[in-house]
Amino acid sequence: MKTQTKSKKVNKAWLNDHVNDPYVKQAQKDGYRARAAYKLKEIDEELRLIKPGQVVVDLGAAPGAWSQYLRRRFAPKEAGQGGAAVGQLNGTIIALDLLDFEPIEGVQFIQGDFQEEAVLAQLEEALAGRPIDVVVSDMAPNLSGIASTDAARISGLVELAVDFSQQHLKPEGALVAKVFHGSGYSQLVDLFKTHFKTVKPIKPKASRDRSSETFLVGVGLKNR
Numbered sequence: 001m002k003t004q005t006k007s008k009k010v011n012k013a014w015l016n017d018h019v020n021d022p023y024v025k026q027a028q029k030d031g032y033r034a035r036a037a038y039k040l041k042e043i044d045e046e047l048r049l050i051k052p053g054q055v056v057v058d059l060g061a062a063p064g065a066w067s068q069y070l071r072r073r074f075a076p077k078e079a080g081q082g083g084a085a086v087g088q089l090n091g092t093i094i095a096l097d098l099l100d101f102e103p104i105e106g107v108q109f110i111q112g113d114f115q116e117e118a119v120l121a122q123l124e125e126a127l128a129g130r131p132i133d134v135v136v137s138d139m140a141p142n143l144s145g146i147a148s149t150d151a152a153r154i155s156g157l158v159e160l161a162v163d164f165s166q167q168h169l170k171p172e173g174a175l176v177a178k179v180f181h182g183s184g185y186s187q188l189v190d191l192f193k194t195h196f197k198t199v200k201p202i203k204p205k206a207s208r209d210r211s212s213e214t215f216l217v218g219v220g221l222k223n224r
Contacts, residue, residue, distance in 0.1 A: 175216075
């Protein structure tokens with residue numbers, strides 16, 4: 001009974017925080033599907049990674065907020081500034097996730113597991129030999145609650161994103177990947193430093209303070 005009561009209190013506290021979250025309210029106002037859009041927005045505004053005309057791959061894309069932000073960045077100014085920009089699209093966005101999501105005009109979506117060869121082949125087919133300007137990854141595994149297991153799963157996804165970027169990014173391209181502070185974090189930073197000329201960890205204001213998530217940004221491939 002005590003566990004159930006505690007769980008109810010936690011859920012109620014989370015719901016209260018969520019409802020009163022300024023980024024949740026702003027997302028509703030701007031037409032974004034999730035507050036996560038503002039994490040990518042902050043990273044982009046700091047580093048100026050996203051530019052019209054680029055080829056961008058969005059890994060772990062559902063429910064689509066990051067793809068919406070990219071879509072808006074690729075839309076002409078007169079198309080409006082809302083999350084659901086429509087019309088002309090100057091650039092290519094390919095989104096991938098295990099979960100399906102509501103289509104976004106101009107965004108090519110592939111449903112599947114990034115860890116499977118067949119899904120990766122679909123992504124490469126969609127690229128049709130074009131090099132990528134930016135890879136953004138909000139991928140996160142289903143957590144088991146066992147720290148060592150979860151750290152390994154998180155690291156595995158980030159390593160896959162780095163490997164994919166090594167094979168498909170332009171020499172001056174960039175990777176933005178979600179990571180978590182804790183076991184394995186320093187090794188992931190080292191992995192980025194091994195493969196990218198510039199590495200910057202960023203904790204966006206839109207990322208909740210109590211969350212251990214942060215984002216590693218690697219720019220410019222080494223050994224190219």
